[in-house]
Amino acid sequence: MQNNEINIKDFIFERDSDIKILEKSINNSRKKTMLFQRLPFYSRRRTRSNFKFRKVSTRRKSRHFLKTHIWYAKRFKMLKFGNVALPLVRNQKSNKFIYKSHKRGFIFDESFKKTYILNINDVNILDDVNILDDVNILDDVKSYEINYNIKNQIQLVKTNEGFIEVVVTEKYCLMILPVWFSTSFTNYKELECCVSVIKVQDCLLNEFSLEIDESISNSKNFYIKNFHDYEKGKLFIFKKDMMNFWYEFIKQGCIPVCINELQRIALENDTMIYPFDDVNSESFKMFEDEQNKIFIGKYERTPKSKKVKINYEDLVIYTKKKVFYYVFEVDKGVLNKNGFVFENDQVIGRVIRGSFCFSRGKCRGLCYTFCEVEFDKFYECKNYDHMNKYQMRFIKRKALN
Helix, strand or coil, X not given: CCCCCCCHHXXXXXXXXXHHHHHHHHHHHCCCCCCCCCCCHHHHHHCCCXXXXXXXXXXCCCCCCCCCHHHHHCCEEEEEECCXXXXXXXXXXXXXXXXXCCCCCEXXXXXXXXXXXXXXXXXXXXXXXXXXXXXXXXXXXXXXXXXXXXXXXXXXEEECCEXXXXXXXXXXXXXXXXXXXXXXXXXXXXXCEEEEEECCCHHHHCCCECCHHHHHHHCCCEEEEECCCCCCEEXXXXXXXXXXXXXXXXXXXXXXXXXXXHHHHHHHHCCCCCCCCCCCCHHHHHHHHHHXXXXXXXXXXXXXXXXXXXXXXXXXXXXXXXXXXXXXXXXXXXXXCCCEEEECCEEEEEEEEEEEEXXXXXXXXXXXXXXCXXXXXXXXXXXXXXXXXXXXXXXXXXXXX
16 A cells, blocks of 8 residues: 555544544434424414415315314214214203204204206206106105196105105206215206204394295305205305304304204104105115114123123114104103014014103104004004013104105
């Protein structure tokens, strides 16, 4: 080796400590976060660049299908329907809300239903949504078609997937369908938010237009009355205005309700709820399956010493058979959901919902039967998880259509 050359190994060995100190200082000076990220959130705005392309966007994507999801999720237990979550039970265990506001009214966000706006002169709408059901199980197929004589009101129409809500105007035909409902529409427009109003005072609805065709053409919020008795009508509101109207109705005394409270209201007024009482619909099947998942999960975690033996098949009351809906009353005992109705020891029906009715002082509810029954006759019934039988009688016959 020549005198002017450096031995690399000897050089590194001699400078080993210096190199380690240098590397350590470099690592300490390189932070993984920016300066404004290490400051408290209330001081960060002054340290960021004012260059518009480098500003951090604080807006979050809309992750929830319902505009009122966050409001509901803080106060109710939610039930998942695919990508949609609906309020099932109020966290506060009390029924006083629906009884105190019985004259002020209730609201329920039905934005999980899509509203398709079709031209009234388009091709046959009945073919697009399979309006007609199986001819073999219907007495009169024509009675399940759209009634074009009912103008500017919500009507129920029978389909292969259950009842749907339809509105016929001079220019349009509005199809109000759950998001999971299968359709084959091609040319249509959609409305953003839909709110069901029940027993709401007319003075609160005056600011909403009743001219449906004009409101659709001019992109305005409007109100449609219901031809049936399960609700007063529906409000169709743009998403940007939804929460303002929501808080205004609450301020005026209207109570936002959940599915269980809708059932309580229907129990006191002898009405049916669409689609949660339509046992032939896919919506009811989804609702029932999700409820059963929660129930079975709790049941399997129950200690064996406290378990009541049940048959999981008894939890399913969804059916595609032709059924008749009746309001029933039990003088002694309580008949709950999934109960059985007997005639001569033969099962002739199932209980959709049942509970103690405070306005009557007895257990009442809704059931379906596979045959027509007599009103002046007592029938036997029992809950699916008990052997005790009670005497029940039918009060009135109900129908969604």
